[in-house]
Amino acid sequence: xxxxxxxxxxxxxxxxxxxxxTAQRMESVINTVVDSVLIARRDGTFERxxxxxxxxxxxxxxxxxxxxxxxxxxxxxxxxxxxxxxxxTAFEWGAISATGEPFPVELSVGTMVAGEAVLDICVARDIxxxxxxxxxxxxxxxxxxxxxxxxxxxxxxxxxxxxxxxVRLDKSVALILMDLN
Numbered sequence: 001x002x003x004x005x006x007x008x009x010x011x012x013x014x015x016x017x018x019x020x021x022t023a024q025r026m027e028s029v030i031n032t033v034v035d036s037v038l039i040a041r042r043d044g045t046f047e048r049x050x051x052x053x054x055x056x057x058x059x060x061x062x063x064x065x066x067x068x069x070x071x072x073x074x075x076x077x078x079x080x081x082x083x084x085x086x087x088x089t090a091f092e093w094g095a096i097s098a099t100g101e102p103f104p105v106e107l108s109v110g111t112m113v114a115g116e117a118v119l120d121i122c123v124a125r126d127i128x129x130x131x132x133x134x135x136x137x138x139x140x141x142x143x144x145x146x147x148x149x150x151x152x153x154x155x156x157x158x159x160x161x162x163x164x165x166x167v168r169l170d171k172s173v174a175l176i177l178m179d180l181n
Contacts, residue, residue: 058098
């Protein structure tokens with residue numbers, strides 16, 4: 001009996017140590033991820049955020065703890081997750097920084113069951129720079145880089161829009177051509 005108890009204690013101690021090591025590894029992974037990792041309870045309040053989330057949103061982890069998810073991601077509802085832990089497809093959402101400034105993020109959302117607790121995991125990536133680059137590319141595609149005037153592509157778009165509008169309202173369209181040298 002004493003040997004059985006000693007073996008059970010060793011097994012329990014080993015299992016406890018392995019669980020602590022696994023938790024420590026997971027903590028290290030979450031803390032080193034470049035994207036924001038937000039872990040929220042089912043009631044919509046934060047349980048945890050990684051350092052990248054603190055930097056992105058401008059709140060300390062201490063301030064985030066217990067804060068409602070809607071304070072950073074307005075009008076988002078994560079309920080209805082199927083509990084599989086599989087992330088939802090990445091989608092874009094509007095976020096709010098600590099200063100109240102809105103900025104776009106790309107979100108992936110999954111669910112994790114930890115004992116009795118069901119947690120929502122949000123991985124957020126700030127896409128402000130991507131949006132600026134897209135706007136710049138759009139601008140370059142439609143305007144002359146030297147003069148900033150509309151180019152042929154924008155001219156054709158606007159002419160097509162004007163013709164469609166005129167046809168819809170049974171009106172006429174006039175086009176004046178000038179040659180600039």
